[in-house]
Amino acid sequence: MAEDKELRYDPAAIEPKWQQRWAADPTLYAAEPAACGKPKYYVLEMLPYPSGQLHMGHVRNYSIGDALARHMWMRGYNVLHPMGWDAFGLPAENAALKNNTPPREWTLNNIAGMKRQFERLGMGFDWATEITTCLPDYYRWNQWFFLRMYERDLVYRKKSKVNWCPECATVLANEQVVDGCCWRHEDTKVEQRDLVQWFFRITAYAQELLDDLDKLNGWPEKVRTMQRNWIGRSEGTEVDFFLEEAKKKRSEISHPSEQRPLAGGPGGDQGSEKTRIRVFTTRVDTIFGATSVQLAPQHALVAEFTAANPELKVQVEEMIEQQKKAREAGDLGAIEKHGVPTGRFAVNPYNGERVPIWVANYILADYGTGAIMSVPAHDERDFEFAIKYDLPIVQVIHPEDKTLAVVLPFVSEEGVLVNSGEFDGLSCTQAQAKMQELAVAQRFGEPKVTFRLKDWGVSRQRYWGTPIPMIHCERDGLVQVPDEQLPVVLPAEIEITQQGGSPLSRVPEFLNTTCPRCGGPAKRETDTMDTFVDSSWYFYRYTDSKNDREPFDPAVVKYWFPIDQYIGGVEHAILHLIYSRFWTKVMRDLGLIENDEPVRRLFAQGMVIKDGAKMSKSKGNVVSPDDMVARYGADAARMYSLFAAPPDRDLDWQEDGVAGVSRFLARVWRLTTKYAHIVREMQPSDFDERRPSALLRKLHQTIAKITLDFEGRWHFNTCVAAIMELVNEIQAADAQLAAGEVPAPVVRELFRSLVLLLAPFAPYLAAELWEELGEEGSVLRAPWPKSDPGLAREDELEIPVQINGKLVTVVRVPADADTKAIEAAALADEKVRSRIAGKNVVKMIVVPGKLVNLVVR
RNA sequence: GCGAAAGUGGCGGAAUUGGCAGACGCACCAGACUUAGGAUCUGGCGGAGCAAUCCAUGGGGGUUCGAGUCCCCCCUUUCGCACCA
Incomplete structure (x- = not known):
């Protein structure tokens, strides 16, 4: 038994080992400065709310993005692949009520736990650029932008009918009302109330937001249509x-x-x-x-x-x-x-x-x-x-x-x-x-x-959000908090109650201040900002997240923007993505950036479904990523989430499927470790010897297929299937490999490339086997394999032969056979001859490399 | 009601440009190996039929030498919008 274990693929041993090594190498996933000379690639996944637990939707989202990031690293790009936390919001206050834990503590604890989950999953994020929106070094810039917008008349106050969620005890934006209910509380009816609210004048950009949709041809048409309807010109x-x-x-x-x-x-x-x-x-x-x-x-x-x-x-x-x-x-x-x-x-x-x-x-x-x-x-x-x-x-x-x-x-x-x-x-x-x-x-x-689009109401009568940096003075009226007094910091000690109204209004130390203009007694604004403010510009901050003089260095943003690929759920098609576009246009008009749009390509991934319903606590069909990692390893969990469906479709979670992927990885591990010694023991002089073989042909076909998919189609499910096919062929050649009948250079190329192809999808196993093959340095810095069309080409093809459109037989012809030769081969076939005997061949359709169809009367 | 996407074996899905329907995986069946194991390997696996063959991509029509793929009508599911004047 103990012996057996040594011969078995054991993610529980491999994965922690690499976690340690990767943690010790801060450069592995780090973005480089513009001066590095490489082409840049900014791949971004939507940042999570730190609820305490990653769910399968996250695993899927980040597996897609991480695969892309890893692929781009291997293609030699300077990749920015950051992560952060959308850390303000109501659940922290609810948790505070329930567990008597301060929102800040609850949130930061959750972040620590989820960061650990990310680490276990082997996600390649550049943690040096991490942002946490509930910390003053981030939200001070929300306040800074608010003031700049106020100065440009893009912020105003008005009394208006508002959507009020009694459960949240706060105001909701129109976008946050779904079928008359709160977007967070599906069963809670939204009420209409009259309140004085702060608004962002997004309607000033309505026409441009609409017009520029035409430029976003890297976005799904569905999302563009939804935004068009929302703007409703x-x-x-x-x-x-x-x-x-x-x-x-x-x-x-x-x-x-x-x-x-x-x-x-x-x-x-x-x-x-x-x-x-x-x-x-x-x-x-x-x-x-x-x-x-x-x-x-x-x-x-x-x-x-x-x-x-x-x-x-x-x-x-x-x-x-x-x-x-x-x-x-x-x-x-x-x-x-x-x-x-x-x-x-x-x-x-x-x-x-x-x-x-x-x-x-x-x-x-x-x-x-x-x-x-x-x-x-x-x-x-x-x-x-x-x-x-x-x-x-x-x-x-x-x-x-x-x-x-x-x-x-x-x-x-x-x-x-x-x-x-x-x-x-x-x-x-x-x-x-x-x-x-x-x-x-x-x-x-x-x-x-x-326009149907309304101005964006951003006031929230909540504690856990960015304080609005305005002061009410009896003498001077509304006065801005001066820049040098930013950030207006949220008081740490606060009693959260279920009373209505802004909790901050019950904190005298916060509420009472002096007017920056006249020095007399004044009161702070006690509303906080909608959390969609945080996520409207966070991806700019990633590029320069430690800057304490400005929200970011425009030169750095100019290098990285626009985002090359943004990946997230379609549920943010309107809210987050329209606010982000608005914010970008405002920042452009403030002279901070030059791009008109934040995101070049947008990918909307499908939901994770189990037993016919979206995974949710209320349905009781939640699968925990931690369980999956513990049982099958992170590689299997990640790879399954890519294999079970194309990324844009809903994914049906079947645990047996994860087990299947895990078996596949075990097979890769067994085959590679079995023959790695051949590769390790090779002499450098042998390296260049290459000859066509069935195995190499399959390999180069696989490389071509996967490379092409990364460039556009993103059908990672078929990429994984293609790797499985390749491994099946290697398995079928097991006897020849064991007998030493496969030349060492072929063995080397085969296994090295196999590991490289696997690297975006199963990073732990790839790292482990890369080392096993005697390679030094990270597999992420190894060049992505290149398909050699000469080696990939089949020298013989099977051509289906139809008679009147029905398949009769298949003939083998040389790959370069011309129409005449294929015709001859088809007519020479026994089955074909007996079928057309005594009949009249009216027409013969030959598609070289594809098929023959005889029209017979 | 309007708009979009989808409908393929027992299941998840494949078929990239109109060219062998069901790749790959799961489940299942059989065999091998074995101090039974939720391990591994080999083979089978859409339906009917002993077979040759025939039937089959939600249903019905059409275009084409050839249709899962294109066109028309209908059904179902999902998503978005829904008194926006």
């Missing part, structure tokens, strides 16, 4: 409908001296204007078909109408409540359309027609102007509404072909105007342009681009 027209009471003043209104306020953000300024209702429409060409104006129940004018009409008021309030509930439930689209007439009328500026003003529950206050013109003939929703309330339906667009019968609502823009006065006969697009011109000329409207 929509081109249209704002038009004023005049309140009937104001009609007599119309000439006055269109007078040049009249100043109309510019429409502000969503929800706009319509309240200040009591003579008109501004609507937003993408189909101004249909305006002659408008038969009512619909207001959102929260619209400023509605309050005015209801002031004198208690009955209306009750109904409007019901609608607001209903919308609120629907919004909280996330099924805004599901509520039945419902409305009430206000008894007031508005006048269509294009045709002077008088239309009723309604309040309707399907009009959103926070999109466009919160008011629409209703054109039932050409809009599904308006149509449904008009049918329900028996409002008139006026068709104003007709297909160009006048003979076509029209089914209303006719929503196509392919048509011409009818019943539209002077605009009759124009196409929809022509009419839109003309009508916009008229609106501008007569000052009752203008072209308008509306």
